[in-house]
Amino acid sequence: MKHSKNADILDQPITLSPLSTEFKTVTEILGFHTFSDLLQHRTAKLLSLPSFTQQLVYEYVDFLETNQMGHLIDP
Numbered sequence: 001m002k003h004s005k006n007a008d009i010l011d012q013p014i015t016l017s018p019l020s021t022e023f024k025t026v027t028e029i030l031g032f033h034t035f036s037d038l039l040q041h042r043t044a045k046l047l048s049l050p051s052f053t054q055q056l057v058y059e060y061v062d063f064l065e066t067n068q069m070g071h072l073i074d075p
Contacts, residue, residue: 006067010036011034011035014033017035020059026052030052035064039072043060044074060073061073
């Protein structure tokens with residue numbers, strides 16, 4: 001079965017992504033290991049979590065939009 005690029009990105013460890021060290025640290029502390037884990041929550045919920053700032057939401061959204069997956073955020 002062919003594995004899509006989107007699935008590869010969603011299943012990749014956040015620690016291997018090009019995102020900031022702050023983003024990687026906060027998501028690791030909060031128990032998010034892949035982008036699929038993050039997509040289980042709306043951005044408003046992420047903002048309510050300790051240390052998950054508006055800037056980190058922007059970084060997350062920008063990353064997914066850059067990879068043509070913006071439609072997956074807050075469906």
